[in-house]
Amino acid sequence: MLVGLQRVIGDHLTAIVNTGDDTTMYDVHVSPDVDIVTYWLAGIADEARGWGIRGDTFEVIRGLSELGLETWFSLGDRDFATCLFRTERLRAGDRLSAITDDIRRHLGVPARILPMSDDRVATHIVTRDGRTLEFQEYFVKERCAPEVAEIQFAGIEHAAPADGVLDAIERSERVVVCPSNPLLSIAPILALDGVRGALRSHPRVVAVSPIVGGAALKGPADRLLKASGRDASASAVASMYDDFVNVFVIDEADGEEAAKVEAMGMDVIVTRTVMADGSVSERLARELLA
16 A cells, blocks of 8 residues: 555655564564565565565574574564664664664655654563463464454553654645554554544545455454454444544445445445555555545
8 A cells, every 4th residue: 555655646655654563583673564664665575475675585594593593583684684773773872763764765765654653662462371472472473373362552651653643644635544454553553642633633534444355365454353352344444443534445345334334424435455566556546545
């Protein structure tokens, strides 16, 4: 979605990105969502894997594994360099948002990329068997297999939106809530003080459903919706956003959901939302901005 939006409006785009997935691995600060957004917008993302940099090598991870270190979290060598650069800058006292801006400029990304907060927020997954897992343990090490009882955002009560986040929302002509996981990727941003209020005050907020035909195209969003007591449906996602979204976008496969969403007070666009390539995402971006 962001690729399509950047193709259409270039440096007029600001992406506000979840940092609840951030973690420390191999003594470096990893910002998975921020980095994959940056790599996609730079045109260097490994689209086949869905993470990391296309054509990256994995010699550091291979060497660590050969030395007996547990390496269930894989980082390519160039990806590792990004994280090492970030770590050194953080240790020097720089803010995550400033570091992120320097990285995106270095990679030639025209869009502005803002981590949701410069304060540390950690997504924790409480499983039905009584464990509390850091997000990457749940998502990567255990491959989303555990049944989820609760999702927690540790530190959210003390975290503030990064400089520019609220201003970007308030000054924007339109806000697009991308079809990311509503419970893992969007909810931490909405939980920051002032963000939901800024969205409620905005006259043009559009959201794209991440659920198509009762399932998530990628990731555990459908399972997590069910675990939270909701249906795995476009209308269930709409109900999570109904206090601030004006227009909700659903796929043609979910046309029967339109009436449910309209009953919540939102306008509905029914269109093709499955973005198989950049041309489709650009077409959808133009439709959302029209």
